[in-house]
Amino acid sequence: DIQMTQSPSSLSASVGDRVTITCQASQDISNYLNWYQQKPGKAPKLLIYDASNLETGVPSRFSGSGSGTDFTFTISSLQPEDIATYYCQQYDNLPPRLTFGGGTKVEIK
Amino acid sequence: QVTLRESGPALVKPTQTLTLTCTFSGFSLSTSGMCVSWIRQPPGKALEWLALIDWDDDKYYSTSLKTRLTISKDTSKNQVVLTMTNMDPVDTATYYCARIHRADPRDGYILDYWGQGTLVTVSS
Numbered sequence: 001d002i003q004m005t006q007s008p009s010s011l012s013a014s015v016g017d018r019v020t021i022t023c024q025a026s027q028d029i030s031n032y033l034n035w036y037q038q039k040p041g042k043a044p045k046l047l048i049y050d051a052s053n054l055e056t057g058v059p060s061r062f063s064g065s066g067s068g069t070d071f072t073f074t075i076s077s078l079q080p081e082d083i084a085t086y087y088c089q090q091y092d093n094l095p096p097r098l099t100f101g102g103g104t105k106v107e108i109k
Numbered sequence: 110q111v112t113l114r115e116s117g118p119a120l121v122k123p124t125q126t127l128t129l130t131c132t133f134s135g136f137s138l139s140t141s142g143m144c145v146s147w148i149r150q151p152p153g154k155a156l157e158w159l160a161l162i163d164w165d166d167d168k169y170y171s172t173s174l175k176t177r178l179t180i181s182k183d184t185s186k187n188q189v190v191l192t193m194t195n196m197d198p199v200d201t202a203t204y205y206c207a208r209i210h211r212a213d214p215r216d217g218y219i220l221d222y223w224g225q226g227t228l229v230t231v232s233s
Contacts, residue, residue, distance in 0.1 A: 042225075043224065043225055043226055044205075044223055045223070046219065046220060049221075087156055091217055091218035093217075097158070097169065097171075097172070100148075103155045
């Protein structure tokens with residue numbers, strides 16, 4: 001099975017800072033990579049799909065990039081409401097299998 | 110609008126079988142490309158994918174848990190059921206169901222709508 005290594009596991013940044021999270025796959029996954037935001041006590045919410053596509057209604061300060069094995073998720077200007085844990089998720093098509101990264105907890109400094 | 114809701118016991122004993130139901134609205138699991146998946150999250154830990162069922166009744170399972178899991182659907186009731194056998198305290202987690210809609214066969218497996226989750230505690 002493909003393994004997803006997400007880093008860092010936590011970070012602290014100031015409001016307005018640029019925040020970057022990375023996810024590395026154990027083998028080439030093309031662009032089969034999604035990003036989710038999970039606030040405490042809530043279900044995850046889809047932010048980015050297929051590595052770089054912004055889900056409808058998601059603020060443009062969120063973005064994703066990468067292909068193959070290395071992916072990046074960026075918050076261009078951190079806002080107080082962005083405090084959450086962020087997860088990457090890869091998928092195989094044949095057969096369908098999904099794998100999540102270990103998560104990155106984002107806090108305000 | 111699309112909604113999903115998980116239901117099931119809050120407490121199960123070790124060795125028992127867990128049965129969870131996902132009741133959804135706003136879409137039909139008989140529509141081509143529709144899937145429902147189960148994901149769990151132990152307290153304070155990461156998400157873990159468990160299983161997926163699609164509109165064609167194809168079923169897929171986590172490699173590590175496939176011997177313990179069974180997923181099924183009742184299209185007429187808009188429900189998906191997950192059973193997990195031989196429950197252990199390490200299976201204590203919030204269990205989520207989520208929708209995947211592959212409008213095109215080339216589309217990915219993207220969890221676009223999630224239920225609120227249900228916490229299951231395994232303890233004697």
